[in-house]
Each structure stands twice: as structure tokens, then as C-alpha cells.
Amino acid sequence: MSQHVLTVNLRDDPAAIATYCEYHTRVFPEVLERLRAVGVRRMDIHLLGRQLVMVVEVNDGLDIRRVFEAHRQATGRVEEWERLMKSLQEPVPGAPDGEWWAVMEPVFHLS
DSSP: OEEEEEEEEEOSOHHHHHHHHHHTTSOOHHHHHHHHHTTEEEEEEEEETTEEEEEEEEOTTOOHHHHHHHHHTOOTHHHHHHHHHHHHEEOOTTOOTTOSSEEEOOOOOOO
């Protein structure tokens, strides 16, 4: 498995932050199934203020950007979920053009 850390901001709106948190207490089952199907083994999302940090583990050999691209290509409830989440989020300053969840570069690892 390989681990990746990504970040995105929620809109600067207490209602948007509360809505995001509420949705994540009951993630659509189709979203969870699709994440597993594209190679996500584990995912944790943490919140500080309005900044989200995602720690995600994917199957060995998978490119994290391609994993999420494959996930977003699903239709139905997954597409609905992605549209809802994106309406509550905004890219962090410095995120590459077109990148919503920005992949963070590791700078230190204690082993």
C-alpha cells in the first residue's frame, strides 16, 4: 500500500462546514463501494477550522490522481455526492490549476 496526504478547504461558512461534517456521518454506500473498487484501502479526513486533510492509502502501484479520477467518473449517487461535496469546498491557496484536493508533498518521516 502507498499512503498519500491531500488537502482542501471548506467554504468559509459555518453552515457549509456543519453540512460537510453531517454528510460524513452517513456517506452514501455507493461512494464507499466505488472508493474500494478503484483501489482505496483506507481513508481518514481531519478538520481544523475549515481546512480538511485527507490521509488515504491505495493499493500498491496506483497513482493517487488516477484513483480519484476513476472514482469521479462514476455516475448516479457517486456523481451526486461529488457535486454536493464540491459545493461545500474550495481549493487551498497554491493548489495547481484544476486540482481540487491538492496532494501534499512529504517532507519528513520518522521510522
